[in-house]
Amino acid sequence: MRFILASASPRRREILENISLDFEIIADESEEIMIEGEKPYDTVKRLAMQKAKNIAAGIESGENTIVIGADTVVSIDGKILGKPNDEIEAKDMLLTLSGRINTVYTGLAVIETQSGKEVSDFVSTGVKFRNLSEKEIENYIRSGEPMDKAGAYGIQKIGGLFVESINGDYFNVVGLPLCRLGEILSEEFGINLI
Numbered sequence: 001m002r003f004i005l006a007s008a009s010p011r012r013r014e015i016l017e018n019i020s021l022d023f024e025i026i027a028d029e030s031e032e033i034m035i036e037g038e039k040p041y042d043t044v045k046r047l048a049m050q051k052a053k054n055i056a057a058g059i060e061s062g063e064n065t066i067v068i069g070a071d072t073v074v075s076i077d078g079k080i081l082g083k084p085n086d087e088i089e090a091k092d093m094l095l096t097l098s099g100r101i102n103t104v105y106t107g108l109a110v111i112e113t114q115s116g117k118e119v120s121d122f123v124s125t126g127v128k129f130r131n132l133s134e135k136e137i138e139n140y141i142r143s144g145e146p147m148d149k150a151g152a153y154g155i156q157k158i159g160g161l162f163v164e165s166i167n168g169d170y171f172n173v174v175g176l177p178l179c180r181l182g183e184i185l186s187e188e189f190g191i192n193l194i
């Protein structure tokens, strides 16, 4: 079985490398469009499926291939926070997150090329931030870390200094809900990673 991760995210890559899965990376470059009023779990499932489908469409028939797509957003106050467009937006996001609980949603999509079977799901994790000072937010933005991350933070690096606790799967916050992925592969595709 051939595995393809349809993602440019180094975090997702690392999570799969850590379980010794033999996989290739083909990133989908298509635009991620937000739809007003769409629920965060629908957004992440839709975008994960878009990424997986775009890559699966380019796979030549031959070896049976599993294509995995994922998409992550942060949600707070009923609003979806994607990646910040600039440092001002990053600061706004971090001020909003300070001292409160946000919910991270990651959508997963798995496609098997030979059967054409498609499965998608999502996982959510609550993340509690301690109070952040203006100086800490400014220093964090200066580090460059927030700019390519949903909600303007990365729990796995410097952003971990802000996270008091989480409720749910840590890997889901980083961008790939590993436990759910293993379950989907086993239950829906008969593939056991362990």
Ligand SMILES: Cc1cn([C@H]2C[C@H](O)[C@@H](COP(=O)(O)OP(=O)(O)OP(=O)(O)O)O2)c(=O)[nH]c1=O
Binding pocket: 006, 007, 008, 009, 010, 011, 012, 027, 028, 032, 051, 070, 071, 072, 073, 074, 083, 104, 148, 149, 150, 151, 153, 154, 155, 156, 159, 173, 174, 175
């Ligand atoms: C909340 C949070 C997000 N993130 C990252 C995960 C994702 O890489 C990114 C959200 O952007 P995504 O659009 O989900 O993914 P991506 O653009 O990095 O990669 P691709 O579209 O090719 O799959 O935010 C962290 O690394 N740590 C965190 O704590």
